[in-house]
Amino acid sequence: MARDPGVLTTRGRVTRGGLVGYAGLVYVFLFAPIVLLVLFSFNANQVGTFPITGWTTQWYSQVFSDPDIQDALRKTLEVGGEVTLISVVVGTAAAFPLVRSNLPVPAVFRVALTLPIMIPGILIGISLLILFTQVFHFQLSPQTAVIGQSLYTTPFVVLLVAARLEGFDRSLERAASDLGANTFNRLRYVVLPLISPAIFAGALFAFTLSFDEFVITYFIIGGYNTLPIYIFTQIKYGITPEVNALASLLLISSIVLMGTAFTLPQVLRGVRRLVRRRIAERQIVDPVGEATV
Amino acid sequence: MSIAHGEGGGGGTVVSLAGRYGGLVPAAVLFGLFFFIPFGLIVCFSFWQDFDYKVIHHWTVENYRYVFHQSAYIRTMWATLWMAVAATGITLGLAFPFAYWLSRYVRAGLQKPLLVLVIVPFWTSYLLRMYSWLTILGSKGVVNTALEWLGITHRPLSLLYDRPAVIVVLVYLYFPFAVLTLYSSIDRFDWDQLRAAMDLGAAPLRALRKILIPQIRPGIITAIIFVFIPILGEYLAPQIVGGTKGIMIGNLIDNFFAGAEYARGSSVALVVALFIVLLLVLFRKSLASKEAYGA
Numbered sequence: 001m002a003r004d005p006g007v008l009t010t011r012g013r014v015t016r017g018g019l020v021g022y023a024g025l026v027y028v029f030l031f032a033p034i035v036l037l038v039l040f041s042f043n044a045n046q047v048g049t050f051p052i053t054g055w056t057t058q059w060y061s062q063v064f065s066d067p068d069i070q071d072a073l074r075k076t077l078e079v080g081g082e083v084t085l086i087s088v089v090v091g092t093a094a095a096f097p098l099v100r101s102n103l104p105v106p107a108v109f110r111v112a113l114t115l116p117i118m119i120p121g122i123l124i125g126i127s128l129l130i131l132f133t134q135v136f137h138f139q140l141s142p143q144t145a146v147i148g149q150s151l152y153t154t155p156f157v158v159l160l161v162a163a164r165l166e167g168f169d170r171s172l173e174r175a176a177s178d179l180g181a182n183t184f185n186r187l188r189y190v191v192l193p194l195i196s197p198a199i200f201a202g203a204l205f206a207f208t209l210s211f212d213e214f215v216i217t218y219f220i221i222g223g224y225n226t227l228p229i230y231i232f233t234q235i236k237y238g239i240t241p242e243v244n245a246l247a248s249l250l251l252i253s254s255i256v257l258m259g260t261a262f263t264l265p266q267v268l269r270g271v272r273r274l275v276r277r278r279i280a281e282r283q284i285v286d287p288v289g290e291a292t293v
Numbered sequence: 294m295s296i297a298h299g300e301g302g303g304g305g306t307v308v309s310l311a312g313r314y315g316g317l318v319p320a321a322v323l324f325g326l327f328f329f330i331p332f333g334l335i336v337c338f339s340f341w342q343d344f345d346y347k348v349i350h351h352w353t354v355e356n357y358r359y360v361f362h363q364s365a366y367i368r369t370m371w372a373t374l375w376m377a378v379a380a381t382g383i384t385l386g387l388a389f390p391f392a393y394w395l396s397r398y399v400r401a402g403l404q405k406p407l408l409v410l411v412i413v414p415f416w417t418s419y420l421l422r423m424y425s426w427l428t429i430l431g432s433k434g435v436v437n438t439a440l441e442w443l444g445i446t447h448r449p450l451s452l453l454y455d456r457p458a459v460i461v462v463l464v465y466l467y468f469p470f471a472v473l474t475l476y477s478s479i480d481r482f483d484w485d486q487l488r489a490a491m492d493l494g495a496a497p498l499r500a501l502r503k504i505l506i507p508q509i510r511p512g513i514i515t516a517i518i519f520v521f522i523p524i525l526g527e528y529l530a531p532q533i534v535g536g537t538k539g540i541m542i543g544n545l546i547d548n549f550f551a552g553a554e555y556a557r558g559s560s561v562a563l564v565v566a567l568f569i570v571l572l573l574v575l576f577r578k579s580l581a582s583k584e585a586y587g588a
Contacts, residue, residue, distance in 0.1 A: 011497070019394035023407075026391050030414050030468065033425035036435060040428055050438040086323070094320035101313040113320060116328055118573060120526020122543045123566050126550050126558060127331030130338060134348065134555065151328050154320065183312075212418040215528055219550070228420045235533065239427055247424060251417045258416030262409075 034251060041244035059245035069246060072230040079142050079149065079217075079226060080210040086150040087206040091157025092199055098158065099165040113158050116151045124151055125219030132220060140222030148216040153209050157202035164198035197265035204261030208254055335566070338559035346553045356560035366545060366561075373542040376456060377524040380463040384520050385513065387464065388471035395472075396479040408476060415469040423533050426462050427453065430534065454536025462530045470519040478512020479505070511580050518576050522569055 044054035063069055094113060103109050116124060128148050132138040168191075176190045192199075214228040221229065227250065234243050342351050360366050391411075395404055414422060429435045432449035440446040452458055482505060490500040506513075528543030535541070542565055549558030 015497075016394075016398050019390060019398060023391055023394050026387070026468075027410065029465070030411060032435075033422055033429060033465070034414055034417065036428055037421065037425040047433065050433055050435065090319040090323055093316035093318075096316045097314050098317075103314075109317070112324065112329075116324070118522065119566065119569065120523060120528070120543065122526055122528040122546055123335075123562055124328070124331075126546060126562055127335050128327060129550065130334050130555060130559070131327070131331040134338075135334065147323075147327050150323060154323065158320075208416070212420065214420045228418065231420060231424065235424055235427070239424075239431070243424070244428075247418075247421045251421060254417045255413060259413075262416075 037244055037251065038248045041241065041248040043241060043244075046241065047239070059241040060249075062242050063245045063249065066242070068225070068230065069227070072225040072227045075142055075224055076211060076226040079146050080207045082146045083149045083153055083210040084203050084207045086146070087153040087157045088199060088203050090150070091154045091202060092161050092195075095158050095161035095165055099162050114155045117155045121152065121213075121215030122219075124148060125216045128216070129219045140220055142221060142224050142226075145217045145221040145224075145226070148220050149210045149213050152213065152216060153206035156205050156209065157199075160198045160202040160205065161195060164195045168194060197268055201261045201265050204257055208257045208261065211257075212254065332566070335559045335563050338556050339563045341556050343554045343556040348555050356557045360557060360560055360564075369540060369545050370542055372456065373525065376460055376463070376541060377521055380460045380467070380524055381517060381521040383460070384464045384467050384471045385475070385516055388468055388475050388516070392472050392475035392479050395476055396482070397484065404480075408473070411472050412469050419466065420529060422466065423462055423530055426458070426465070426534055430458055430461070453534055455538045456535065459531050459535040459539040459541070462534050463524055463527065466530065467520040467524065471516045474516040474519055475509070475512050478509040478515070482508055514576055514580055518573065522572060525569060526565060
């Protein structure tokens, strides 16, 4: 619907129709690969592509009973947990001075803290490979992968928490300290509850990114498998329906996780606003006797 | 100087420097030790020498001379550049009409949900989204099956394992970035200006080109940053759908490291890194020079 239908000429209407059709195609382009993957995961055909020879959930039961996949899943969750913990602690701690202290050359700090997002994963991967194997002589392990992934996930936590802190009403803290709260209590009872949605979103974000991370991990995890690494090694031998099933499960869990990370703060804010408005409405409307809430 | 005044003033708190900047310490350790120092190592290694699967600390520019004198490497570098340019051009070209439609023709309440729908695929694994293209472009894939079913072809076309496949997949992967940045920029445009131009006799396309495009320039530059730069360092897409014919510079780096040629690999990596940093600086400059709409 146009914002001002009155202005639309015939030509405008044709343009609009064309654009609507085009937008439809865009969505097909965006979703077809995902839908197909899920479709093929139920296909009885051994090859994992067309033709569809029947429907089965066999590949899913194979996924659940495959010890290699279970092992890779366990590693992925372990790595993801550690990465999340590191990113949340380091990222949140860094967001405070970034927003609140008058840092000299703030732009430099901002760029330095977000640079790992802009630098291709392969460069982070190989530079850490050099550090770990040529300089430190570490054995590559899931722990070295945790370090690599944290570089990539921490900036997202910094950005999310910093954004939340920017919009933070500091008079709340001042009020708390006027009421006698010390630094710890201000942090514990005022600041943390207010920024917790951002921290939570950051944690989910970090976990999901870690869960899917391939390039950095590939270079520095040594002989271990996370799920993406496992899938990559399987793809080398062609498409299998089992990988399709695993992929579908991962796609769905990613969508759910990321969806939560993105929408939760907004939903919470929405609910809070709604509750506040209801309360306000009641206070204003009730005296007049028109409350219909 | 160990004290500074808290900004609040309300409580009259005196916060030590450690309290104010202490939060940066963990990040400084993590990024310093594992990001900036390794980057320094790449610089050093690129000027050292590979010898018998080891790197000897002998300063030389031999690696650069070697890398820039092998025609195969030069070709890969150029190919990477033009593939990145092509993929970025196509991505932006496809994303612009979409963002324009979303911002201009869609009811305000529907815009955000439709935008989220564009980002949803982006929440899913990057590896898996690429992987699914194998089932689309493969010899028994969706496209070939459809073409044969329609009777257009009788033998599967080989669509995978070459540069066009890589470009298609790159466009797919980076499309949401382009839509997001372009949309946020177009959305702040005042459509009355366009109407005014058309009332004054400008043809619609001319009005778009003269009025809209210059105003969303920062959004376009931001979109280029988010699409072109990551594509330059792309490793996985060519690896999965590109085969040997579709390799990019990222795969070249991987090959050197897989063959334990750390010094040569580092020299290529440094070239890529410096090129990217240079582009970032240039783009940021050009963003700063105009009023920032999109960033």
